[in-house]
Amino acid sequence: MNKKLFKMIGKRIVQSVIVLFIVTLLVFLLMQLVPGDPIVNFLGANATEEQIAHYTEMFGYDQPALVQYGKWIAGLFHGEMGRSVALQKDITEVIFQRLGVTLSIVLPAFVLAVVFGVVLGILAAKNRGSRLDTVISFFANIGMSMPMFWFGMLLIMLFALKLGILPTSGLGNKADGMWQYISHLILPMTVLAMGPLAQFTRQTRSSMLEVIRQDYVTTAKAKGVTKKALTFRHQLRNALIPIITVMGVQLGGMIGGTVLVESIFVVPGLGNLMITAIKGRDFMVVENGVLIIAIAVAVCNLVVDILYGIIDPRIRND
């Protein structure tokens, strides 16, 4: 059984590597096609031709596209992502520092969304048609349809401007105390969790409703299985496959989708970095940023595939 699981994991890793290679090629080609020059953006339009030539050569943008691509890929194998024109810094250092900030919001937001989403979904399914189900479904629909930007602004107005209990933006410094650090994360984390939480609630509810009607559940009930065991061992476990699929997609999406949240709350994460890099045509930062996000999505998908295999033996035997 384990052998089959490892074979499946190996297959998925090879597929992911191929996908990542295609991603690097596509993002590189796209950046070549986008109008704008990183050097001109960095120096300003009144830079002299000599000044532009000087920096173009310094950053290797004078070389043919294929050579630039080859150098980038070769660098990746040595753990070097190149140098940012706009930041004048080593990209590896900047990206991993920013990724850490992004993950400090994404991971708690994901856990929050999973815990509340699954619990609320179960409650709604177990109390189908009740007032509780109506209330949960109503808020799940609102959560799904509420624009992130607007929700963020509402929270800022309420918690920062009216109540004055949370900061509007920025990232707290751990040196100033734990509360100072956490208080800066609460609003961005809540906004980021809202959509996935609603999605998990809806998905859990519908999956659970499907399972509840199954014959084996009726059999388990007839055998006198406790309510708790029935819910978690027989119903939730069998309802998990579609929920995990959604979770995998959402987690990957949350890492790539923090752009808006980081922009609203001025969080110096990967999304913020990407926006600045795209605006300034800092090609290498964009290319490496996309690669990191693609790796994160690939890892999420891989974990989902592994979980499928663990939860449902039929899948790993296929």
Place this chain on the structure above:
Amino acid sequence: MKKKLLGLALSLTLVVASALAPATVSAEETKEPVYGGTVRYASHNVTSTPGYTPENSNNASLIYLNTAYESLIYYNSSGEIIPRLATEWETDAEEPSITWTLREGVKFADGTDFNAEAVKINIEEYQKCQRNETANVASCEVVDDYTIKMVLNSWNSSTLEAVGFFVYYMSPEALKDVDTLRNTSCGTGAFQVTEFEPGVSVKYAKNENYWQEGKPYLDGVEMYVVDEPTTRASAFEAGEYDIILMNNLAVANDLISKDKYVVESNTSGQGLVMTGIIPNSALEGPFQDARVRRAMCYAIDTQALSDAFGYGLLKTLNQWAAPGTPTFDENLNGITYNPDKARELLAEAGYPDGFDTTFTTDAGSKDYFTAAANMLAEVGIRCEVNLVDESAQVNLYSTGTWEGIMGHFASVAPDLGLYMGRHLDVDGAFYAKGIQHPEDHMELLEKIRVAPTEEEKIKLEYEMQKLIYDADTGSALFGQPLYVQNEPVLKYDYVKDDNRSVDHVATWSIENCWLDK
């Protein structure tokens, strides 16, 4: 009776209070600066390096340099040049050179002396980075410790301000390790960088070696990059920042209308940016004809646009120069809104039914320019609005490849001749490849460049504006100037004497700033 007594008491209180009021104000005015505190400033402007000054060539990053570094000259609120690190200067147009007398007793933050040798090293560093401000300096001769002669390739009326204002002096010792300097600072300014997070914040602490006795008053300065205007405004209202620069007019208007904050804006015109619309007259098409270009200008009701979109923060223009700057010509016969005249000129040029064209703009100016495009359609210039992002816009105007019309952005002061040259020269960096270069314009531009005195230069700049913007005879090469926008600076009333944006849009006198908290 009780009510009457109460009324009398209240009246007396009001009389006494109003009598005391002027005294309170004058007490405020004479308040002595107090030491301590940190100013937190937020804007959308970024810097790639707050320490290595030649790599900051945009006006937007000048505020960072201005905190840790100083230049030879500055501007006052009337736009006049005043001494800073130089106490005197002498220009020689015959034997092209500028001789600077430097301020004695100034030290860099690391204790190194600021002297003629330091100036020479810095000018050479700027030249190494190919900065155009120092391109005209052939050599630097150290006359003595505090006198330096800059020998110029040829006389150019713009070199004094280019070298004097746009070169920010770094310690020669610190320059030995540029990579470290990029993330720190070592200048003669009032504050020095202690922490730099690219695209996020720059934090500064007091320079203990500062040359102005008793200054600075603050312990530190923190500058934050907050790109989203509404977030910046919310954080300001929540008291997280003491000063903000607001680039979004709607948000700025919202804050100003609350009447709770002090609003500062530029008075001299230095560093202001003019916005207009410019037709591509180099590409084949109707805009090669000056009558069509003038027709385009006549079709735009600049005042109506500013009233509709400007929230009272835009000043309409009819020429390149802005009101308040020395080159602004009050008597210029500029173009004013006249759609009938526009139709007449179009018919005269062979377009009685108008024509179809493109109007390229960035998303930030979309509403304003869409309204302008509708005005153009009224006279028959039918535009398809093409939205691009800022980088694509830079690409279009630096290559001159935009089709039809696009937004025109240009600095208006301190050196109109220099800025206009960058747009008019055959190989100019801005828009120049997308416009014609008539001989008379180029000759006049050359005369401006070699003008021996400031008075002569301003006179010629008046002539140049007439040549381009005159309603009847102008070439309208730069299309229609629309407005000059003064991005307001908002602050709490306890922030004193920062002078942010007042003398020059991109500077402040942070060494004088103090907090009355």
